[in-house]
Amino acid sequence: MIVMKFGGSSVANAERIKHVASVIQAYAEKRPVVVLSAMGDTTDHLLEAADLAVKGTVDIAKVEKLHFDTAKELEVDIPAVKELLGELKTLLTGISMLHELTKRTRDYLVSFGERLSVRMMAAYLSKQGTQAKFYDAWDIGMVSDSNYMNAELLDEVWDNIPKALGAYKNGTQKEIPIVTGFIAKDKNGIITTLGRGGSDLSATMIGSAMGAEEIQTWKDVDGILTTDPRIVKEARPVHEVTYEEAQELAMFGSQVLHPRSMIPCRKTGTPVRVKNSYNISSEGSVIVEKHSGPTPRVTAITSVKNVKLIDIQSNNMFGACGFLAHVFNQFLKWNVSVDVIATSEVSISLTVNGKADLTGLIEDLQKGADVTVRSDKAIVTLICDAAHSSSILADAFSALRNESINVQMISQGASKVNISMLVDSDETNKVVQILHTALFK
Structure with missing residues (x-):
């Protein structure tokens, strides 16, 4: 089993969703669990809609158009998406009546992005003949504290996830799980968001709890590079870095993985591989506990x-x-x-x-x-x-x-x-x- 995480830009539109679906299909034999972010600018559009709602106007046109246009281009009919958009409109109506957006309500609001994304991907994969099933994070036992907008997962998640996905790992369940990143629910059943690096944390938590072969985070470059290729065109891929090195890279400007997302995989020693979705044959860069050979000078x-x-x-x-x-x-x-x-x-x-x-x-x-x-x-x-x-x-x-x-x-x-x-x-x-x-x- 592996875990594959794709960010918002990877699933920004129908074309990108088709491409990511082809990558998932290429790894189907490895029994992937897929973690997705919201499509493109959806989170920004949701927050814009919230600002309007606080002022008394309910408008989900941008979110609705993106997802309806994408579904049309993918040639899929997704009742679950229509249902969620109706729920979103109801929420915004409530906000418009109260003229207030609390942290708790904000988390509920932005959760729609990831929830819409996984439904879209699961429907398209199924249409392509690849069995897939969408999951909201709480469906697989993602439980957090109640620190809205910056929640932390609770220790019970380590037991919850294997129970929820055990049938898939042992081969009893055939559908590829497509899981929302970034969100969870607290003990009271209230939706929370996991803050910065939340989708990465969702992926590493699932991979570590399931004892995955590796966790893959997919980007548009050949892994971790020696520096920003926009600054130095000769920048080259780095085959291997340690968790510690990756954390320092993230702290000082490199968009690898957020440091907090590496906590679960450091606990279990589960490797994380940074891959290029446009060059899937490339090995990418692997993040491990210790270098397999001599430590590079730089x-x-x-x-x-x-x-x-x-x-x-x-x-x-x-x-x-x-x-x-x-x-x-x-x-x-x-x-x-x-x-x-x-x-x-x-x-x-x-x-x-x-x-x-x-x-x-x-x-x-x-x-x-x-x-x-x-x-x-x-x-x-x-x-x-x-x-x-x-x-x-x-x-x-x-x-x-x-x-x-x-x-x-x-x-x-x-x-x-x-x-x-x-x-x-x-x-x-x-x-x-x-x-x-x-x-x-």
Whole structure:
């Protein structure tokens, strides 16, 4: 058994659905469980409809048109889709009467995207002669807490999923399960969404609980690349990365898998393979616990723009320990996440998301420190074997020096698989190109 996950762009329209169906059919002998996101812009259209409903107007035209046009092009009649669209209209009517959209209602609203998607795919596969059956996530035991818009799956899911899909795994059930990603229900039977990386988490949870051979996430590139091919045309696929390396890649800008989605597969050691839906013969990249051979010196380079650098210098109001406590207590108070940090006893330099509102944070920090904030910065991260950090940095800084690039801050992660450096945002692409040339000879 394998798990195959396809994102929204993969099922954006009838043409894409036909293509994904052909990929699923190509792997039918491996007994796939398929996890789908909502079609294309459906989630955005649902939220637009919610905004209109709060103002008193009920309009599902965009959602309705996409799904009816797609069904027509696929030549399928899907009563379940029509039923859901009726339910959606009823929900929006309720919102329009209350003029309010709570987190709980928002989760119910956006769940329609995934629920419509799986019905469409299952109907088309069945029409093509491939037995398939759609499942809403709760049908296979996806139970979460009640933290709406960012729910976490409960431990009982590990037992629920094998019970629900056991007949398919042992061959008794023939229909390929087509399952909604991103959603679940809480103990009270209320629909929840799993937040960022939710569809990936659905796939890795199913694959890990079922003891799958591997979990496949399908994209439009040949797996994980050494860097963004839009920046460096010579970027090449990486055959193998570890869970830890993949998490660091995701944290620092690479769209691989969200870090939280790797928690289930790390628990069971289930490999995750990133595949290209337009080149299914390619092996792609596999994410595993440990490298099967020698650890590469450098695995990949990634970058994040729109970063702010905060320099914090103690004014001696607090002792050394008190200074650090003061700083981090303020970040906790204002719920601002730190990306990269470099410290000494009396000073700290750190980076935060450029969109973060720092007004209250800076005011509080200034009670015990001198604070400088600089915008338009970028983090460039080397995913590497930090055991070779001296030779890696020697090559990197030699190349950057030759191009007169000044690195403003450097930090080596505790995970020992990343080295991050801060540069001006307008230099980001050039820095990535220079480093890729220097480190992937």
